[in-house]
Structures are given as structure tokens and as C-alpha cells.
Amino acid sequence: MRALATSPAIHETVVVDRRETLSGIVILGLYAPEIxxxxxxxxxxxxxxxxxxxxxxxxxxxxxxxERISLMLAVVGVRTRELANLQVGAKLDxxxxxxxxxxxxxxxxxxxxxxxxxxxxxxxxxxxxxxASGRRAHLYYGASTAEALVDESxxxxxxxxxSVATDDGTxxxxxxxxxxxxxxxxxxxxxxxxxxxxxxxxxxxIARLRGVRAQLALEETFACGVGACWGCVVAIDRSSPQAPRxxxxxxxxxxxxxxxxxxxxxYARICKEGPVFWSDELRW
Ligand SMILES: Cc1cc2nc3c(=O)[nH]c(=O)nc-3n(C[C@H](O)[C@H](O)[C@H](O)COP(=O)(O)OP(=O)(O)OC[C@H]3O[C@@H](n4cnc5c(N)ncnc54)[C@H](O)[C@@H]3O)c2cc1C
Ligand code: FES
Numbered sequence: 087m088r089a090l091a092t093s094p095a096i097h098e099t100v101v102v103d104r105r106e107t108l109s110g111i112v113i114l115g116l117y118a119p120e121i122x123x124x125x126x127x128x129x130x131x132x133x134x135x136x137x138x139x140x141x142x143x144x145x146x147x148x149x150x151x152x153e154r155i156s157l158m159l160a161v162v163g164v165r166t167r168e169l170a171n172l173q174v175g176a177k178l179d180x181x182x183x184x185x186x187x188x189x190x191x192x193x194x195x196x197x198x199x200x201x202x203x204x205x206x207x208x209x210x211x212x213x214x215x216x217x218a219s220g221r222r223a224h225l226y227y228g229a230s231t232a233e234a235l236v237d238e239s240x241x242x243x244x245x246x247x248x249s250v251a252t253d254d255g256t257x258x259x260x261x262x263x264x265x266x267x268x269x270x271x272x273x274x275x276x277x278x279x280x281x282x283x284x285x286x287x288x289x290x291x292i293a294r295l296r297g298v299r300a301q302l303a304l305e306e307t308f309a310c311g312v313g314a315c316w317g318c319v320v321a322i323d324r325s326s327p328q329a330p331r332x333x334x335x336x337x338x339x340x341x342x343x344x345x346x347x348x349x350x351x352x353y354a355r356i357c358k359e360g361p362v363f364w365s366d367e368l369r370w
Pocket of ligand 2: 313317319358
């Protein structure tokens with residue numbers, strides 16, 4: 087996958103609208119003209135909780151249009167709670183746009199988009215790009231329960247077919263979205279997915295069995311989010327275009343660096359070289 091040259095900067099944004107779904111997922115609309123202009127599908131932002139006491143947290147850019155973007159938040163801990171509590175008029179600093187995003191050129195004619203939970207946040211911009219360029223796509227979307235399925239209509243409005251799965255069977259297929267994808271008869275040229283790691287591993291396995299490729303947007307706990315701390319690494323093929331090209335060996339790294347230099351893999355930073363990787367280049 088191509089590495090993108092990005093020039094992230096800190097942007098002061100303002101909350102212009104706020105939606106909360108029945109299941110507690112919050113969608114913050116933000117006035118953020120520069121990010122809206124620059125962001126590419128699959129890129130993310132580091133959002134700084136405004137209280138000033140907590141580290142920034144990674145969030146996919148869900149929508150981007152005119153001078154506005156939006157972020158989709160599932161509250162899982164203190165930082166996402168603080169961000170989800172922001173009301174209209176509040177200021178929010180975002181470091182963005184970050185990461186490589188999806189390789190849209192490589193998403194050919196017929197794409198299966200696979201989203202788990204708030205992984206959906208990284209799927210709307212690719213869907214818009216694909217349909218605008220005349221390509222076909224189908225969304226496979228899984229959530230824990232019917233109430234946690236959000237905004238399917240935004241995909242349907244693009245002319246994209248949507249198949250849903252819920253863990254508890256309250257809507258659509260009863261089970262994981264990857265089982266739904268596996269059972270579905272449609273042959274897709276390529277898969278693109280965002281969601282929890284077990285889901286992404288399953289998508290990678292399905293792609294391998296079908297003899298197609300899959301782009302996976304990995305989720306990891308980021309510390310710095312800008313490639314400085316090496317706290318978010320994943321092993322990838324040394325021959326991957328995403329393999330870091332600078333010397334890896336240093337005394338501070340002995341264990342990892344020696345193992346990596348003697349092998350066919352290297353460590354890539356999910357926040358910097360990713361978060362999107364080809365599944366067949368991951369060594370996980
Ligand atoms: C590139 C990227 C894009 C993301 N996009 C979104 C998004 O659009 N919307 C969204 O709601 N979340 C997204 N996340 C996940 C989000 O960053 C974490 O949920 C958040 O950092 C948790 O912070 P917290 O302080 O609220 O919770 P914490 O106290 O840090 O964690 C609470 C719980 O969530 C788990 N957790 C923490 N971080 C992650 C993670 N990255 N992935 C999976 N589980 C995690 C922890 O293990 C713990 O169980 C994204 C993550 C990455 C790396
Ligand atoms: S989180 Fe620091 S290098 Fe990725």
C-alpha cells in the first residue's frame with residue numbers, strides 16, 4: 087500500500103451539532119474547514135479531551151463535507167466519555183489528518199466494505215469515494231444489538247447494498263458480521279474493513295480463502311499517535327512498501343531489532359505507517 091505524505095497540524099474545531107443514538111453512540115459534528123478539505127478516507131484524528139488532564143485519543147474521521155467533519159464515538163472509558171459529553175459550541179483540538187488511509191486506487195470494481203461497531207466511522211468516506219468514481223460496493227455491518235446499528239441509511243443513499251448482523255440476533259444475521267460475509271454468495275474483488283482485531287483477522291482469513299486481497303484499518307491503543315513512541319507496532323513483511331525504511335537496529339531495541347533484522351518481517355507503527363495495511367502483508 088502506498089504511504090501518503092500527510093501534513094498533520096493541530097486544528098481548533100467547534101462542535102456544531104451533536105447526535106446521540108439509543109445505544110449511546112455519539113456523533114459530533116465539527117466546524118473544521120481545513121480538515122474537511124485535507125482528509126482522505128480512512129485517516130484519523132487525535133482528539134484532545136478539553137479538560138487538559140488526559141492524553142489525546144484516536145478517532146476515525148466519519149464525515150467530511152464543505153467546512154464540516156464529524157466523529158463517531160463509542161464510550162468505553164474516561165477519554166471517550168469526556169469527548170462524548172461535549173455540547174454544541176464547545177471547542178475541541180484535533181491533530182489531523184493522520185495515517186495513510188485506504189488505498190482507493192487498489193479498491194477495484196466491486197468492493198466488500200466490512201464494519202464492526204464504530205469501525206463504521208472509517209467506512210463512509212471510502213464508500214462515497216467508490217460510488218462517486220463509479221465502482222460497486224456492498225457494506226457488511228455488524229454490531230452487538232439492533233440499537234447499536236447506526237446510519238445504515240447514509241450508505242443506502244449512496245446506492246450501496248447493506249447487510250447487517252447482530253451478536254444477539256435482534257436484526258439481520260444472528261452472529262458475527264464475518265460469518266455473514268462468509269455465507270454471502272457475492273464474489274468481491276477486494277475487501278476493506280475496520281473493526282475489532284478478531285474481526286479483522288477473520289476478514290483477512292476470508293480474503294485468503296477467496297484468493298482476494300483485503301485492506302484492514304487496525305485499531306490499537308495509541309500513546310503519542312504520531313510515530314514517536316513505537317508503542318503501537320505490528321509485524322509486517324519486510325518487502326511491504328509500508329515497511330519503515332530507516333535503520334531499525336539500536337542498542338535500546340536489542341530484542342526486537344535483532345529478531346526483526348534476522349527475519350523477513352519488520353515492525354511498522356500502526357499510527358504512522360498505518361492504520362491501513364494489506365492483510366497478506368501482516369505477520370500477526
Ligand atoms: C486509528 C483508530 C481509529 C479509531 N476510531 C475510533 C472511532 O472512530 N470511534 C471510536 O469510538 N473509537 C475509535 N477508536 C478507538 C478509541 O481510540 C478508543 O476507544 C479510545 O482511545 C479509548 O479511550 P478511553 O480513555 O475512553 O478508554 P480507555 O480507558 O483507554 O479504554 C477503555 C477500554 O477500551 C479498550 N480500548 C482502548 N483503546 C482501544 C482501541 N484502540 N481499540 C479497541 N479497544 C480499545 C481498552 O482495552 C479498555 O477495555 C479508534 C482507534 C484507532 C487506533
Ligand atoms: S502511538 Fe506512538 S508510535 Fe504509534
